[in-house]
Amino acid sequence: MTDTSVPTTTRKDWASDQEVRWCPGCGDYSILAAVQLLMPELGVRRENTVFVSGIGCAARFPYYMNTYGLHGIHGRAPAIATGLAMARPDLDVWVVGGDGDMLSIGGNHLIHALRRNVNIKILMFNNQIYGLTKGQYSPTSEVGKVTKSTPFGSLDTPFNPISVALGAEATFVARTHDMDRQHMMETFRRAHEHKGAAFIEIYQNCNVFNDGAFESITAKSNRDDMLIPLEHGQPIRFGKEREKGVMLGTDGRLHLVEVAEVGEDRILVHDEKNDRGLGFMLSRLSHGPHEPTPIGVFRAVEHPEYVEETDRQLLAAQSQKGPGDLRALLHSGATWTVE
Amino acid sequence: MSPRNKGVLVSDTAERTAPEELDRVIIRFAGDSGDGMQLTGDRFTSASALLGNDLATLPEFPAEIRAPAGTLAGVSAFQVHISDHDITTPGDAPNVLVAMNPAALRNELPKLEPGGTIIVNVDTFDERNLAKAGYDSNPLVDGSLKGYTVYEVPMTSLTKQACEPLGVKPRDADRSKNFFALGLLSWMYTRPERPTLDWIEAKFGKNELVRDANVAAFKAGHAFGETAELFDHPYEVRPAPQKPGIYTNINGNTAMAWGLVAASQLAKLPLFLGSYPITPASDILHELSKHKNFGVRTLQAEDEIAGIGAALGAAYGGHLGCTTTSGPGVALKAETIGLAISLELPLLIIDIQRGGPSTGLPTKTEQADLLLAMYGHHGESPLPIVAAYSPSHCFFAAIEAARIALKYRTPVMVLSDGYLANGAEPWLLPDVSTLPDISVEFATTPNHVDDDGKEVFWPYLRDPETLARPWAVPGTPGLMHRIGGIEKADGSGNISYDPDNHERMVRLRAAKVAGIAKDIPPVEVTGDVADADLLVVGWGSTWGAISGAVDRVRARGRRIAQAHLVHLNPFPSDLGDVLRRYPKVLCPEMNLGQLSKLLRAEYLVDVRSVSKVKGVPFTAGELETAILETLDD
Ligand SMILES: Cc1ncc(C[n+]2csc(CCOP(=O)(O)OP(=O)(O)O)c2C)c(N)n1
Ligand code: SF4
Numbered sequence: 024m025t026d027t028s029v030p031t032t033t034r035k036d037w038a039s040d041q042e043v044r045w046c047p048g049c050g051d052y053s054i055l056a057a058v059q060l061l062m063p064e065l066g067v068r069r070e071n072t073v074f075v076s077g078i079g080c081a082a083r084f085p086y087y088m089n090t091y092g093l094h095g096i097h098g099r100a101p102a103i104a105t106g107l108a109m110a111r112p113d114l115d116v117w118v119v120g121g122d123g124d125m126l127s128i129g130g131n132h133l134i135h136a137l138r139r140n141v142n143i144k145i146l147m148f149n150n151q152i153y154g155l156t157k158g159q160y161s162p163t164s165e166v167g168k169v170t171k172s173t174p175f176g177s178l179d180t181p182f183n184p185i186s187v188a189l190g191a192e193a194t195f196v197a198r199t200h201d202m203d204r205q206h207m208m209e210t211f212r213r214a215h216e217h218k219g220a221a222f223i224e225i226y227q228n229c230n231v232f233n234d235g236a237f238e239s240i241t242a243k244s245n246r247d248d249m250l251i252p253l254e255h256g257q258p259i260r261f262g263k264e265r266e267k268g269v270m271l272g273t274d275g276r277l278h279l280v281e282v283a284e285v286g287e288d289r290i291l292v293h294d295e296k297n298d299r300g301l302g303f304m305l306s307r308l309s310h311g312p313h314e315p316t317p318i319g320v321f322r323a324v325e326h327p328e329y330v331e332e333t334d335r336q337l338l339a340a341q342s343q344k345g346p347g348d349l350r351a352l353l354h355s356g357a358t359w360t361v362e
Numbered sequence: 363m364s365p366r367n368k369g370v371l372v373s374d375t376a377e378r379t380a381p382e383e384l385d386r387v388i389i390r391f392a393g394d395s396g397d398g399m400q401l402t403g404d405r406f407t408s409a410s411a412l413l414g415n416d417l418a419t420l421p422e423f424p425a426e427i428r429a430p431a432g433t434l435a436g437v438s439a440f441q442v443h444i445s446d447h448d449i450t451t452p453g454d455a456p457n458v459l460v461a462m463n464p465a466a467l468r469n470e471l472p473k474l475e476p477g478g479t480i481i482v483n484v485d486t487f488d489e490r491n492l493a494k495a496g497y498d499s500n501p502l503v504d505g506s507l508k509g510y511t512v513y514e515v516p517m518t519s520l521t522k523q524a525c526e527p528l529g530v531k532p533r534d535a536d537r538s539k540n541f542f543a544l545g546l547l548s549w550m551y552t553r554p555e556r557p558t559l560d561w562i563e564a565k566f567g568k569n570e571l572v573r574d575a576n577v578a579a580f581k582a583g584h585a586f587g588e589t590a591e592l593f594d595h596p597y598e599v600r601p602a603p604q605k606p607g608i609y610t611n612i613n614g615n616t617a618m619a620w621g622l623v624a625a626s627q628l629a630k631l632p633l634f635l636g637s638y639p640i641t642p643a644s645d646i647l648h649e650l651s652k653h654k655n656f657g658v659r660t661l662q663a664e665d666e667i668a669g670i671g672a673a674l675g676a677a678y679g680g681h682l683g684c685t686t687t688s689g690p691g692v693a694l695k696a697e698t699i700g701l702a703i704s705l706e707l708p709l710l711i712i713d714i715q716r717g718g719p720s721t722g723l724p725t726k727t728e729q730a731d732l733l734l735a736m737y738g739h740h741g742e743s744p745l746p747i748v749a750a751y752s753p754s755h756c757f758f759a760a761i762e763a764a765r766i767a768l769k770y771r772t773p774v775m776v777l778s779d780g781y782l783a784n785g786a787e788p789w790l791l792p793d794v795s796t797l798p799d800i801s802v803e804f805a806t807t808p809n810h811v812d813d814d815g816k817e818v819f820w821p822y823l824r825d826p827e828t829l830a831r832p833w834a835v836p837g838t839p840g841l842m843h844r845i846g847g848i849e850k851a852d853g854s855g856n857i858s859y860d861p862d863n864h865e866r867m868v869r870l871r872a873a874k875v876a877g878i879a880k881d882i883p884p885v886e887v888t889g890d891v892a893d894a895d896l897l898v899v900g901w902g903s904t905w906g907a908i909s910g911a912v913d914r915v916r917a918r919g920r921r922i923a924q925a926h927l928v929h930l931n932p933f934p935s936d937l938g939d940v941l942r943r944y945p946k947v948l949c950p951e952m953n954l955g956q957l958s959k960l961l962r963a964e965y966l967v968d969v970r971s972v973s974k975v976k977g978v979p980f981t982a983g984e985l986e987t988a989i990l991e992t993l994d995d
Contacts, residue, residue, distance in 0.1 A: 039844065041856065070839045075675070078847075086844050086857065091836035093678055094846025095671070096701050102636075102668035106675025106683070107836075109659055110634055114679070114836050132671070135664040333659060340654035347656030349627050350794045352620060357557065357611065358791070359412050361604045 032063040039089040045080060050201035050227035054148060055087055057207040064208075065215055072115045075104040077129055079121035079155045081148035081227070098129025101136035104143045112330045115215070116142070122149040126162040126182050133222075134191035139329040140219040144211070147222065149184060150229035151236050158232035165311050170232075185306035185321055188222040195219065196302060197320040200226035202241040206318070213320060219328045226312065237312045253305065253319030258290040261315065269308070277304050279315055295323040381552050381598035386445035388453035389547065392470040393462030393483075394431050395424055395438040398540035403440025404786075405544055405561060409553040411611035411788050414601025415444040418906060419613075420452035420979065421784045425641075425725045432486075432494040437469040444551075446600040450752075450906035452785065454981035460543055462486065462517070464495035479511045481546070483539065485518035515586065517542045524582035530575045538572075538579035545583025552598040555584065605790055612789045614753040614782035615642070618686075618712060619649035621760025623656050626682045628761065628800045629768055632657045634681040636672035638665050638691060641724045642780040643714040646686040666691035670698040670711065677707045680804060680835035682764060684710040689718050689731045692775075696739045699773055701847045703743045703871065706822075706831045708767035708774075708802075710760070715779040717977045726977025727780035729902050730953035735775040736931060736960065742868045744875035746770070747930040749777040751905035754789035756782060759928065765800040766878055771830040777930070779952070781979050782903045805832035805841060810853070819843055821855040829874035879932040885940045887925045889916060894923035896993055897944035899969070901927040901957055903979060904950050910982030915989050922989060930957070938965040948972060948992050950985055 037059045045051045062072070072090040076082035078097035085092030091114075095103050104118045118136075125133045125147045136143060152170070153159040159172040163184060167176040188196045195217040199210040207225065214221035226237040240249035247263040259269040260282060268290035270280045282290060294301060302321035309316040389406070393399045400421055407419050420441040429436035443453035455475035461467035463486040474480065487502055501507055502514060521542045525535035541562075548555060558580060566573035587596065626633035635658065637647045651660045659676070663669040670685040677683030685695065692713050702709045715731045717723025731738075735747050746766050750759035756778055767774040808817035809832060819841040822831050834841040843855060851858035852866050887897070889912055900908045905926050912924045925940060927933070941947055941961060947969045949958040955971035962969050972988045974980050 041844075068839075070842055071837055073836045085846070088844075089842055091842055092844035092846075093675075093705075094844065094848065096697055096847055099667060099671045099698065102663065102671030103675035103678075105661070105663075105668070106634060106636055106672030106677075107679045108675075109661065109672070110632070110676035110679035110681040111836065131664050132668050135668065337654045337657060337659070341657075344655040347623065347627070347653060347658075349624055352623060352653070352656075353791050353794070354608065354610070357408060357412055358608050359414060359610075360608050361414060361601075361606050361790075 029066050029068055032069065034059045034063060037062045037069065037089050039087055041086045043087050044083065046231050048230040049080070050150065050229065051081060051084070051148065053201045053204060054146070054207065054225055054227060055084065057204050058088070058211060060204070061208045061211050065212065067115055071113060072117070073107060074117045074119055075100045075107065076118065077120040077124040079124045079153070080229070081119055081121040081154075082124055084119040098124050098127070099132060100124070101129060101132040101143070101145065105136055105139070105141045108141050108143050109330050109333055112142070112334065116144070118143050118145045120147060121154065121161075122147060122151065122163045122184070123153045123161040126184060126187065130162070134187065137188055137191040137193040137220050137222055140192075140194050140326050141329045142219055144214045144221045145223065146211070147184060147224050148227040149224050150227045150233055152229050152233035154229045154232055181311070183306055183310060184224045186303060188224075189303045189306060189322060193220060193222045193322065194324050194326045195221035195320070196322045197222070198224045198226070198316075198318050200237060200241045200318065201228060202243075210320070213323065217323060219326060240312045240316050249315050251308070251315050251317040253293045253317050253321065255293055255295045255320065255323075257293055258287065259293050259317075260290060267315075269305075277308055279308070295320050297322075298324060381596045384597050384599050385447065386443065386449065386453075387458065387551065387597065387599055388441065388443045388456045389458045389460065389551075390439055390441045390456035390470055390473065391460045391543065392437055392439040392466035393540070394465065395427075395429060395436045396431055397438070397462045398537070399438045399462070400440050402540045402544045403442055405558050406547060406553065407442050407786055408561070408611055409548065409557045410442070410444045410599075411609070411786075412557050413554060414604065415599055416447065416449050416602035416604070416788060417442060417444045417611075417786070418449055418452045419443070419784075419786045420781065422978070423725050425723070430494075432463055432465055432491050434465050434469050434495060437466050439466070439470055444599050446602050448602060450909045451979070451982050454983040460547065462539070462543065464491045464497055464501070467501065468495045468497065474510070477509055477511070479513070480507065481513045481515060481543075483517035483543070484514035485516045515546065517583075520582055520586060521579045524578040525575045528571065528574050528578060530571055534571070535575055535579075538575045541576045541579040542583035542586075545580040545585075546587045547583075548580075549584045549587030550596050552596050555580075604788070607790045609788045609790055611786050612754050612757075613784055613786040614750065614756040614778055615645040615714070615784070616649055617754050617756035617789070618750070618760050618776075618778060618783075619646045621757035622646075622650065622684055622710070622764070623653055623658060624757065624797060625761045625764035625800065626656065626658070628797055629682055629764060630801045631680065631682040632659065633684060634673055634676035635660045635684050635686065636663050636669040636676070637661070637686045638663050638669045640666070640688045640691050642716055642783040643686045643688045643691070643712070645783065646712065646714070666694040667698060670695040670709075674698060674702050674705070674707065674709055677702075677709050678705070678836070680833070682710070682768070683708070684712065686712040686714070688714050688716050689734065690720065692731060692734055692738065699745065700739045700741060700743050702773040703739070703745065704847050704850075705845050706771045706871070707833070708764075708771055710763050710767055710774055710776060712760075712776045712778065714783045715777060717975075723977040725780065727903065727979060728952050728975060728977065729777075729779055729904070730956065730975070731777065732901070732930065732953065732956040732960070735777060742872065744872050745931060746772060746774045746875055746878055747777060748774060749902045749928055749930055750782055751902055751926055751928065753782050753785050753787045761797065761800070762928070765798060766881075768800055768802045769830065769881075770828055770874055770878060771833060772875060777902060779903050802833065804838065805834040806838060808840060820853050821845055822850055823853050824870070824874075829870060829877060876932050879935045882929045882932075882934055884936045885925050885927070885934045887923050887940060889923040890921040891923055894921045894944055896922045896946040896948060896989065897925060897941065898922060898948050898950065898989060899925045899927065899941070899957070899961070900950055901930060904952065907980035907982050907985050908950060911985030911989055914982060914986045915993075920990070920993055922993070927957070933964065938967075941965050941967040941969070946970070946992055948989060950974070950980055950988065952979065
């Protein structure tokens with residue numbers, strides 16, 4: 024859907040003149056690169072693109088994009104972005120934050136932005152730790168995590184971000200990771216094309232406070248066996264020879280199976296549009312990045328988009344009553360005249 | 363003459379004397395919260411407004427939606443002061459109390475003037491209800507109401523009788539008894555019937571049985587007044603002499619909502635409201651939600667933080683962003699107010715104050731958020747404050763706040779309170795063409811040349827006059843920039859941790875807000891401006907009571923002056939001079955002295971504080987006493 028009148032840009036055009044200040048080796052760099060590489064391909068204008076963020080390492084993102092940007096306050100980016108998207112449906116609004124930012128302090132705003140289906144693209148960098156405040160456990164940290172604030176191990180059950188998003192009625196839910204640029208770009212592209220709220224969990228390595236958290240699934244040597252690619256309309260298979268798969272058992276649960284053992288036609292075919300909880304079941308396949316973990320788009324369905332609906336009501340009111348007339352409004356109650 | 367009259371219907375219509383003229387009357391309708399007293403009071407007020415009386419109202423309702431029926435906790439009351447002359451308050455003590463049940467009588471009697479009139483629905487004075495209200499004996503028979511004029515009217519049974527021919531079930535008929543009371547009072551005070559009947563038609567026209575029951579009850583009440591040998595004559599309160607023009611009856615929350623719509627039109631920017639329901643502010647959200655044809659977008663957010671966040675996002679996008687709330691909500695919004703101060707974007711935060719701290723007295727009024735507005739956010743964060751002083755003034759306060767916000771690119775706090783929000787007064791409608799133009803221009807071109815000779819946009823390059831920064835909205839080619847809460851370099855707006863830059867930015871933001879003083883009117887002093895012995899200075903909804911008290915004290919021949927502040931940050935430039943001009947300064951507030959504290963700190967003037975923190979407004983009488991005591995001190 025490239026608009027021919029949009030000037031062609033390159034990755035450089037999308038990089039701001041600000042020095043990027045993440046720790047060397049941080050996964051944030053590769054996510055930034057994926058976004059900056061994708062933007063020219065989307066055929067959108069820089070001035071119509073806005074990045075809104077909360078607070079955290081991840082949330083510094085807008086400063087590095089040569090677009091409009093608003094670095095907000097901790098957890099509140101989805102709310103700020105909702106207002107911006109409602110005011111300006113002509114803009115591409117992206118939201119960036121960390122797992123602490125979006126699932127802890129901002130959990131409420133995240134779920135409500137998702138259920139409203141506001142046309143914003145939410146990139147949640149999940150490093151299972153608080154980076155900016157130097158290493159406390161986060162709502163996605165595994166039970167028993169030893170950090171500065173949990174020297175005896177954390178006790179909180181972690182969130183499963185994909186389950187949270189699906190539970191919040193999100194219409195587009197996907198997972199990707201910072202070690203696979205192509206996959207990130209493809210996932211972001213899908214999110215951009217989606218009409219409504221898109222939630223993307225990005226496994227991101229914080230090499231300073233939680234190094235290697237995702238290595239057991241994202242390292243090149245482990246990927247084949249540990250990442251379960253989800254592709255719409257395709258049987259859900261993984262492994263070097265795609266010898267493993269996901270099967271829906273007669274017990275109503277998903278099972279990881281050897282394809283050869285159960286037969287190809289028992290392997291579950293992925294359906295992003297399934298509204299009966301398939302995505303949710305897939306999200307429950309793994310808890311924490313040490314088991315085979317689905318990656319890709321869990322759900323992509325069409326639902327009325329909030330801002331469109333808002334504007335539809337405005338237009339209907341205007342065509343019914345005509346544009347607002349201030350004098351008429353002031354005189355709309357019971358009035359009387361004093362001579 | 364017996365002070366008590368029995369309500370007996372007589373068949374022959376006695377000869378009626380002409381209405382007796384009163385210059386004013388204060389009526390208090392009280393009943394169970396299920397009895398519809400707010401509606402009754404509201405309708406009585408509307409009919410009086412249409413008649414041309416000046417009026418002021420004070421609705422008071424319990425915080426619980428449905429306290430157990432018949433209990434003291436469930437009493438809901440509505441006081442209306444109607445007059446043939448200019449009045450500013452709902453009155454000190456009511457002259458007439460309409461009590462629909464024993465609890466209402468017990469709760470409200472202490473407020474009634476000595477020797478006042480009591481009209482009770484005698485049908486409810488049975489053992490059960492008396493016990494629920496905590497009466498050991500029936501006050502109607504035990505002599506405890508000696509000294510009052512008591513009318514016992516069987517409102518419930520008469521309403522049921524009137525509704526019977528319509529086929530209305532007795533239980534449903536019971537719901538119309540408030541219209542009986544309204545009919546009776548409408549007769550007593552010669553209110554026109556038509557507006558009420560029209561209103562019933564408009565409201566209940568779709569449900570014929572309810573409509574007919576209410577009409578029947580209203581007419582029965584009216585007829586009862588006329589035919590019962592209860593009242594020897596009706597009363598009349600003549601219209602107040604008013605400036606010519608078209609009037610409407612308005613409460614503060616509606617006026618505020620309309621002011622916001624007006625501001626959006628005057629600014630030529632769409633209005634965006636992000637809000638979360640809270641008493642007594644919710645009605646602004648309700649009202650604005652109706653006006654989609656004005657391009658008003660309203661979001662009932664998940665909480666107050668999201669409400670203001672969305673409003674700020676909309677402001678960033680070039681809308682007139684606004685959030686409405688009450689004290690506890692302001693507390694939640696504090697962090698975002700700080701962000702808006704740092705982003706230097708226009709934003710309106712409207713605080714309809716109520717009793718605090720915490721949930722406090724959610725349905726009662728208080729003025730205790732002034733220091734919250736002034737200082738209740740982190741860091742050095744100056745915030746302009748505009749306070750409304752009467753229900754209709756809320757309209758103008760909203761426009762003034764928007765003017766300041768847009769011109770100076772700053773969030774502005776608007777203070778109103780529960781009393782203004784729900785209280786009503788007649789309003790001479792302004793000519794729309796006289797309202798100020800507050801339109802703004804967005805930045806469209808680069809405003810700076812960088813070291814390489816390239817034209818660039820600096821989001822924090824200020825207007826030398828106002829110190830406001832340019833407002834470049836997303837979608838504007840060539841002006842891409844990033845803003846955020848981290849301290850920005852003066853001019854370029856890039857992140858800066860430079861200590862000197864931070865101090866410069868702190869001082870610039872403070873100077874910008876202080877500079878607004880040049881742009882607001884000087885203090886308006888009324889009364890004995892030149893030679894008063896005392897100045898009464900106030901802000902917000904105490905205006906009515908203060909004005910009434912000042913009039914009374916001056917009528918006693920004492921010399922006093924009055925100043926009422928609309929701009930609380932910055933203060934008008936001449937405020938210090940004004941305060942120092944008078945030997946004594948008195949400041950009445952519905953808090954423990956917040957403005958007095960600010961004035962003392964700012965001007966080193968010995969401002970004396972008069973406080974009332976009961977959830978109810980000052981009466982003019984109370985302030986009259988306080989002023990006289992201070993004068994004689
Ligand atoms: C109101 C508020 N509370 C707390 C903080 C401190 N704070 C800043 S970032 C952060 C956590 C960030 O963690 P995460 O969102 O996971 O992002 P990361 O730094 O790991 O990218 C916290 C607690 C703050 N800035 N504001
Ligand atoms: S602390 Fe962690 S998340 Fe933050 S920049 Fe450093 S490596 Fe990245």
